[in-house]
Amino acid sequence: KAGVTQTPRYLIKTRGQQVTLSCSPISGHRSVSWYQQTPGQGLQFLFEYFSETQRNKGNFPGRFSGRQFSNSRSEMNVSTLELGDSALYLCASSLSRQPGTDTQYFGPGTRLTVL
Amino acid sequence: AQKVTQAQTEISVVEKEDVTLDCVYETRDTTYYLFWYKQPPSGELVFLIRRNSFDEQNEISGRYSWNFQKSTSSFNFTITASQVVDSAVYFCALSAPGKSTFGDGTTLTVKP
Numbered sequence: 699k700a701g702v703t704q705t706p707r708y709l710i711k712t713r714g715q716q717v718t719l720s721c722s723p724i725s726g727h728r729s730v731s732w733y734q735q736t737p738g739q740g741l742q743f744l745f746e747y748f749s750e751t752q753r754n755k756g757n758f759p760g761r762f763s764g765r766q767f768s769n770s771r772s773e774m775n776v777s778t779l780e781l782g783d784s785a786l787y788l789c790a791s792s793l794s795r796q797p798g799t800d801t802q803y804f805g806p807g808t809r810l811t812v813l
Numbered sequence: 814a815q816k817v818t819q820a821q822t823e824i825s826v827v828e829k830e831d832v833t834l835d836c837v838y839e840t841r842d843t844t845y846y847l848f849w850y851k852q853p854p855s856g857e858l859v860f861l862i863r864r865n866s867f868d869e870q871n872e873i874s875g876r877y878s879w880n881f882q883k884s885t886s887s888f889n890f891t892i893t894a895s896q897v898v899d900s901a902v903y904f905c906a907l908s909a910p911g912k913s914t915f916g917d918g919t920t921l922t923v924k925p
Contacts, residue, residue, distance in 0.1 A: 731913075741904065741915040754911065786856055798908040801848065804858035 702791050702805035710811045716777040719808045723770050723791030730772040735786040746797055753797050784812045815840040817907050819916035826895050827924050834890045834919045836905030845909040847888045852902040895923045
């Protein structure tokens with residue numbers, strides 16, 4: 699089975715721009731979560747989707763948004779980019795209908811650099 | 814609220830040494846799950862093991878072993894006869910219905 703895929707792998711943007719990241723979960727997985735990883739803050743939970751519905755959201759500003767499509771693929775969008783948004787964005791998928799009860803499998807991440 | 818503490822920020826060992834990565838957790842849930850992930854320089858978190866709160870059996874997989882003790886709220890990970898390829902950041906994670914929490918990670922460097 700193919701693993702979680704994320705595109706693009708690397709991205710360079712300037713302040714004020716917006717960006718969209720994409721994640722394709724493992725086939726059959728309907729839950730997708732997004733995390734931001736920075737050297738100073740570690741792994742921080744952004745949001746989680748199941749069957750096109752956002753089930754959980756972390757403590758991030760409204761500039762961070764996401765969605766999930768009927769084929770379980772997910773996108774996250776960051777508007778009005780700030781320097782502090784530079785990070786590795788990781789997507790994870792799992793089988794579980796209930797968040798927090800199943801193993802999450804991670805993609806390779808998208809490394810976003812904001813100049 | 815739940816919490817995961819990996820007190821060791823960085824560990825450096827010489828190849829073939831054994832090394833134990835510590836993980837201590839806090840939760841009020843009676844049903845929860847513990848995980849270890851490995852993050853090599855490429856960035857992808859690789860799943861290593863999952864344990865649920867009702868299963869305190871230790872596990873061994875090749876050179877890896879895990880010691881889960883509910884009495885001390887710990888889920889430690891030991892690598893026996895470490896190899897250079899074990900160099901990575903290792904994360905311990907705790908999840909319960911509706912929430913997941915990761916520790917800050919332990920960077921393991923294995924020198925030849």
